[in-house]
Amino acid sequence: MSNSLLKIQVQTLPTLPGVYQYFDVNETIIYIGKAKNLKKRVSSYFTKTHDSGKTKVLVKKIAQIKHIVVETETDALLLENNLIKKYRPRYNVLLKDDKSYPWICIKNERFPRVFQTRRLLKDGSEYFGPYTSVKTVYTLLDLVRGLYQLRTCKFDLSQEKIESGKYKVCLEYHLGNCQGPCEGHESVLEYEEHIKAVRDILKGNFKTSLQRFKNQMNDFSQKMLFEEAHKIKGKIEILENYQSKSTVVSSKINNVDVFTIVSDESYAYVNFLQISLGSIVRSHTLELKKKLNETDKELLELAIIEIRQRFNSLSKEIYVPFSVNLGDTLKVIEPKLGDKKHVLDLSLRNAKYYRLEQLKQVKIVDPDRHVNRVMAQMKVDLRLKKEPRHIECFDNSNIQGTHPVAACVVFKNGKPSKKDYRHFNIKTVTGPDDFASMEEVVYRRYKRLIEEQQALPQLIIIDGGKGQLSSALKSLDRLKLRGVIAIIGIAKRLEELYYPNDSIPLYLDKKSETLKIVQQLRNEAHRFGIEHHRNKRSKTALNTELETIPGIGEKTAKKLVGLYDSVEGLIDNIDKLKGKQKENVTNFAEQARLSKDLATIILDVPVTQTLDELVRQEPDEDVLKAAFEEWEFPDEKKAREAFEDLSSKAIC
Numbered sequence: 293m294s295n296s297l298l299k300i301q302v303q304t305l306p307t308l309p310g311v312y313q314y315f316d317v318n319e320t321i322i323y324i325g326k327a328k329n330l331k332k333r334v335s336s337y338f339t340k341t342h343d344s345g346k347t348k349v350l351v352k353k354i355a356q357i358k359h360i361v362v363e364t365e366t367d368a369l370l371l372e373n374n375l376i377k378k379y380r381p382r383y384n385v386l387l388k389d390d391k392s393y394p395w396i397c398i399k400n401e402r403f404p405r406v407f408q409t410r411r412l413l414k415d416g417s418e419y420f421g422p423y424t425s426v427k428t429v430y431t432l433l434d435l436v437r438g439l440y441q442l443r444t445c446k447f448d449l450s451q452e453k454i455e456s457g458k459y460k461v462c463l464e465y466h467l468g469n470c471q472g473p474c475e476g477h478e479s480v481l482e483y484e485e486h487i488k489a490v491r492d493i494l495k496g497n498f499k500t501s502l503q504r505f506k507n508q509m510n511d512f513s514q515k516m517l518f519e520e521a522h523k524i525k526g527k528i529e530i531l532e533n534y535q536s537k538s539t540v541v542s543s544k545i546n547n548v549d550v551f552t553i554v555s556d557e558s559y560a561y562v563n564f565l566q567i568s569l570g571s572i573v574r575s576h577t578l579e580l581k582k583k584l585n586e587t588d589k590e591l592l593e594l595a596i597i598e599i600r601q602r603f604n605s606l607s608k609e610i611y612v613p614f615s616v617n618l619g620d621t622l623k624v625i626e627p628k629l630g631d632k633k634h635v636l637d638l639s640l641r642n643a644k645y646y647r648l649e650q651l652k653q654v655k656i657v658d659p660d661r662h663v664n665r666v667m668a669q670m671k672v673d674l675r676l677k678k679e680p681r682h683i684e685c686f687d688n689s690n691i692q693g694t695h696p697v698a699a700c701v702v703f704k705n706g707k708p709s710k711k712d713y714r715h716f717n718i719k720t721v722t723g724p725d726d727f728a729s730m731e732e733v734v735y736r737r738y739k740r741l742i743e744e745q746q747a748l749p750q751l752i753i754i755d756g757g758k759g760q761l762s763s764a765l766k767s768l769d770r771l772k773l774r775g776v777i778a779i780i781g782i783a784k785r786l787e788e789l790y791y792p793n794d795s796i797p798l799y800l801d802k803k804s805e806t807l808k809i810v811q812q813l814r815n816e817a818h819r820f821g822i823e824h825h826r827n828k829r830s831k832t833a834l835n836t837e838l839e840t841i842p843g844i845g846e847k848t849a850k851k852l853v854g855l856y857d858s859v860e861g862l863i864d865n866i867d868k869l870k871g872k873q874k875e876n877v878t879n880f881a882e883q884a885r886l887s888k889d890l891a892t893i894i895l896d897v898p899v900t901q902t903l904d905e906l907v908r909q910e911p912d913e914d915v916l917k918a919a920f921e922e923w924e925f926p927d928e929k930k931a932r933e934a935f936e937d938l939s940s941k942a943i944c
Contacts, residue, residue: 309362395409396429408429674798689818697716755814756782
C-alpha cells in the first residue's frame with residue numbers, strides 16, 4: 293500500500309476504542325496496539341517526529357493497517373493482550389516468563405480430594421492459584437493436611453459402592469490421616485465442612501477456621517475430654533504459626549491488587565502483590581522486554597491485564613503508582629500516604645530487588661547484554677547523541693606548580709583499557725596553572741590521534757569544574773572537534789556535571805550506574821596522575837641532590853642513580869669512581885647528603901594548631917606596610933598584588 297493510501301486510511305479511522313494491527317509488505321503482523329481513540333493514536337505514528345530509531349524503522353515498514361473496534365477500553369486491553377500472545381509481533385513487548393505455574397485443586401467429586409496440579413481442566417473442579425512458588429503450594433497442602441483428615445485415594449466413593457462394602461480402609465486411616473469415608477466412618481456433611489474450611493484458608497481467610505477450632509477446644513474441655521482438646525490446640529497452633537508468617541499489611545485492606553513498575557532502557561519489571569483480608573497472599577514479578585521504547589504507563593497497563601488473567605484475579609480495586617487507563621470496571625487508586633502507600637512502597641521495593649538480581653545474573657551469563665544496557669542508560673542519563681563506548685578522562689597533578697603532569701585514562705564498554713592510558717609532562721606552562729595545563733594536554737592528545745588516524749572517543753570527561761572544562765573546549769575548537777566529541781566536567785564537591793555553555797550543572801542519582809562509572813573514571817585518572825607525579829618528583833629530587841656535586845650533570849646523575857640506587861649508595865662506593873669525579877664526590881659528599889635532607893618531606897611533624905587557627909584571616913595593615921618598607925618595595929600597590937598572588941597560590 294502506498295503512502296497516500298495509508299494516509300487516506302488513517303484519516304478514515306473511527307474515533308472509537310479498539311485494536312490496530314500493522315502489516316509489512318509480506319502481510320506479516322509487525323505490531324499490535326490498543327487505543328482509546330483509534331484515529332488519534334494511529335495518526336500520531338505518521339505525524340510526529342520520533343526520537344526512537346526503532347519507531348522510525350517500524351513506521352517505514354508499515355504497508356497495511358487493520359483495526360478492530362470494541363465497546364470499551366478494557367475490552368481493547370484484553371484483546372490486545374490476546375492478539376500479542378497469539379501472533380507475537382516483532383515490535384511488540386515480549387512477556388518473558390510464560391512458564392506453567394502450579395495450582396491447588398479441590399476436585400469436583402464426592403468426598404473431594406485436595407492436591408497440587410499444573411493442568412487446568414474444565415471439569416467443574418475448583419482451582420486456587422496459580423502460585424509462583426512450589427514451596428508455597430507444599431506449605432499450604434501441609435497446613436491443610438495437618439488440620440483436616442482428607443482422603444488421598446482416587447476411589448469413586450459413591451453411596452452405592454460404600455454401602456456395598458467394596459472398599460476397605462487403608463494405612464492412612466490407621467495413621468490418623470483419614471477419617472475413613474470409604475467405609476462410611478465419615479459423613480458427606482462432616483467432610484464438606486472440612487472442605488469449606490480448606491476453601492477459606494486457600495483464600496487467605498484464617499479467622500473462620502481459628503474460631504471454629506477454639507469453640508471445639510472449649511467444648512471438649514468442658515466435657516472433660518482433655519486429650520481431644522489437646523489435639524485441637526495443636527491445630528490452632530499450626531494455623532496461628534502459619535498466619536504469623538504471612539505478611540500482614542493492614543486489616544482494613546481487603547481483596548486488593550497492587551502493581552508497581554521499575555524500568556531501564558531495555559527491560560521493565562512489574563511487581564504484583566495480591567492482598568486478601570489484610571495479608572499478602574501472592575507476590576510475582578513480571579519481566580517485559582521493550583521493543584519500541586514504550587512508556588512505563590503503556591507497559592504497566594499491559595502487565596496488569598496479563599497478570600490478572602494469569603492469576604485469575606477478581607479484585608475490583610487496584611493500587612498503582614500513577615494513573616492508568618483500565619476502563620470503568622476497576623477502581624484505580626494512587627496512594628499518597630498511610631497503609632496503602634506503605635503497601636505500594638513494599639511492591640516497588642520488590643520490583644527493584646528483582647531487577648538487581650536479574651542484572652547480576654545477566655552480568656555473569658550474558659556480559660554483552662549487560663554492557664549494552666549500561667551504555668544505553670549512560671546515553672540517556674548524560675544526554676548524549678551516541679552511546680559512550682569509548683570514554684577518556686583527564687586530570688592534572690602538581691605541587692605549587694612544580695613537576696606538573698597530567699593523566700589520560702581510557703574506558704571501553706564501561707571497563708578500563710589500561711593499555712590505552714597515557715601520561716603527559718606539561719611542557720608549555722609555567723607555574724600552577726591548571727587551566728592552561730588542561731588546554732595543552734587535551735590539544736596534544738587529540739592532535740596526535742587525528743595525525744595517526746586513530747579512533748576518537750564518544751565522550752571526554754574533565755576532572756574539574758567550569759574553568760577546566762572551558763580550557764579543554766578551547767583545544768577542541770582549535771582542532772575543530774567541537775560538537776564531534778561530547779565533553780563534560782565533573783566537580784568533586786557535589787559530584788555535579790557541567791556541560792559546555794550551560795551554567796546549571798546536572799545532578800545524577802547517587803546510586804545510578806552512570807554516576808558510578810563517571811566517578812570510577814575520575815578516580816582512576818587521579819590515581820594514575822598522582823602515581824606519575826610522585827615518580828617524577830622522586831627522580832628529580834634524587835637527580836638534584838647529585839647535581840649539587842660539581843662536574844655531575846643530569847645525564848651523569850641518572851647513570852649514577854642506575855648504578856648505586858641512592859646518594860648513600862654512591863658515597864659508600866666512592867672507591868669505584870675514578871679521577872676528578874671521585875675527587876668531587878669525596879669533597880662534596882656532605883653537601884649531597886644535606887641536599888637530600890632538605891628535599892625530604894617529613895610526614896610525622898606534630899601539628900599543634902587547630903583547624904580554626906589555620907583559617908585564612910585578613911592581614912594586619914600596619915604590619916604589612918612595615919614589611920613592604922623593610923623589603924624596599926617601590927610601589928605598595930604592586931607589592932600588595934604580589935602578596936595576594938602568593939597567598940592564592942599557597943591556598944591552592
